[in-house]
Amino acid sequence: MTDSSDFLPHFITEPIYVIAGEEQTPAAVETTTPEVASATAEEDSSPQMVEEPQEAITIKPIPTEGQNLKGCVIFVESSEPILDTASKEFLYKVLSSVKRGENDVLVANIADVEADSIEALLAEQNHKQVLCFGSNKFDKLKGETLYSPKQDGHKTYLSCDSLTAIAQDVERKKALWKALQSIFLG
Structure with a gap:
């Protein structure tokens, strides 16, 4: 052979x-x-065009929790892997009020990542809603009014204060409740 x-x-x-x-x-x-x-x-005696090597973009993995069964991605910033216990309990209590459980959403801690990593995560996730708590790293929500849902095609985006700040302020809780009702309960 x-x-x-x-x-x-x-x-x-x-x-x-x-x-x-x-x-x-x-x-x-x-x-x-x-x-x-x-x-x-x-x-092939003509001059050849040689491209300069481009800088490699490193996409840092984002710590996540949940299965995103209902197309909702939630961005938080925390020193914990995902969230501290009190913030996590508060988040899931708020989500249960709009008929969302732990596996219905994907919670992502974006504290130590850049915008490229956030966009990569969203590109791989099927999502209809993005909720951002206490972060200005998500470009689509920079400069947007807090607690005011933003429509972009079939997707809805919402920027809010941190979960800790919301949990300690009745007015912020009311504003969040009103925004979530308009997004999830229509």
Whole structure:
């Protein structure tokens, strides 16, 4: 039995370029025959455009909790992995008032991430609503009025104070309740 790389130059007659830094297989190193290489050298005497390498964008994973069964993503900022116990209890109590449970939403702690990571998370999540508690990192809600739902197509966005601030202030609780009613109970 012969090596399959012996037949490769007969099937691929165009020049093969190896990009520096990429892993090479023995078959990929020399795939053009000498006749093809000299013919392409004559044809290819025009200057070649070389692109500058672009900076790699690192998307940092965001700590999340929940299964997003009802298409609702909730952004929080916390020093805890997701939320401290009191804030988590308050959040789920508020969500239960609009018929949402722990698995109906996806809670994401965006304290240590950049806007690219937030956009990547939203791109992979099927969501109809985004609630943002105590953060200005989410670009769509920068400069928006707190407790005032924003429609963007079929999606609704809401910016609020932090869960701790809401839990301690009756007026903020009322404002949140009114906003959530308009979003979830229509």
